[in-house]
Amino acid sequence: MRRSTFLAGMVLAAAGTAAAERIKDIVDVRGVRSNPLWGYGLVIGLNGTGDNSEASRRALTNILRRKGLVLQPDDLSSKNIASVIVTAELPPFARRGSTIDVTVSTVGSASSLQGGRLLMTEMVGADGQVYAVAQGSLSIGGFSAGGEKSTVTKNHPTVGRITSGGTVEREELAEIVENGEITLLLRNPDYTTATRMAETIGKAGLGAATALDGGTVRIRLPKGVDRPGVAAFVDRVGALQVTTDTPALVVINERTGTIIVGENVGVSKVAISHGSLSIITQEKEQVSQPTPFSRTGTTEKVKETEIKAIEGKGTLHVVERTVSVSELARALNAMGLTPRDLIAIFEALKQAGALQAELKIM
Secondary structure, eight states: OOEEEEETTEEEEEOOOOOEEEHHHHEEETTOOOEEEEEEEEEEOOSSOSOOOHHHHHHHHHHHHTTTOOOOGGGGOOSSOEEEEEEEEEOTTOOTTOEEEEEEEEOSSOOOOTTOEEEEEEEEOTTSOEEEEEEEEOBOSOEEEEOSSOEEEESOTTEEEEEEEEEEOSOOOOOOOBTTEEEEEESSOOHHHHHHHHHHHHHTTSOOEEEEETTEEEEEOOTTOOGGGHHHHHHHHHHOEEEOOOOOEEEEETTTTEEEEOTTOEEOSEEEOOOOEEEEEEEEEEEEOOOTTOSSOOOEEEEEEEEEEEEOOOOOEEEOOOOSHHHHHHHHHTTTOOHHHHHHHHHHHHHHTOEESEEEEO
């Protein structure tokens, strides 16, 4: 696959034939998805960097009351605790007892979670059911230290992570077979790619495949493939290779001066002239003196502004109809353009109807 990247005023063209991609690398199987989880928890063991809020103290009081301790929120006045929100993603094939990573974020005025430990926290899904329980020591990947006059902070000490800190308590198994069919969802929808994929699957004898639209391919499971054999069937389909097709697209990031030109971008024969205008402003100091023998006035420094406008000569360049990114790159590089010049030219080409591609500005 040929692409061209315009970065920092340079056009780099990569030539070659379009390569085939594995189906598993360009699609998602419908039904295979993760589920977000969250919960409210408490972090303890902080070294005076907690929030000491009433919500935190009440939450800790409720936890201790379950253990038979009769306490009031005011009895736990300390900045060693912090209220946090715990989030995680439940993988599609997570089984009961498996572990997942969790992220812990402060919701109060705690300044750092360094050295803290998360108390057991129930994590629920969108349906309100508990799917995992999290607990453990936090790793924040940064620090915050300081005194009365200044502080030093690295990264975000108010967000921490617990590797394998969540234990799955409830399974949410993925169902990928619906009415004897499996649906593949293209990550980059394209009618040509979807059609080629359906044809490749059919020729491989892996069932009747149909491209429903540019982003969906449906496969009818062949006879003899039972539920235990679905995983092996999906593996065989995913190993097939398909030559992908990409739309004619030019992506421009004006903030960084980056331009990406797709493989199939073409430009109709057009003449381009692009001149640059430079404005130079210079401040000079002059000395102002009173007239000789004058009894009034003083000698003072006066600033004068000098402005020059220099307009570069614009040469008319003819760009022939291009059939490859390499030719387009050579044509534009020959003009010695800067990233800002390239952006302006592509926008003008689109307005003139000479750019045979979609222009997307980030």
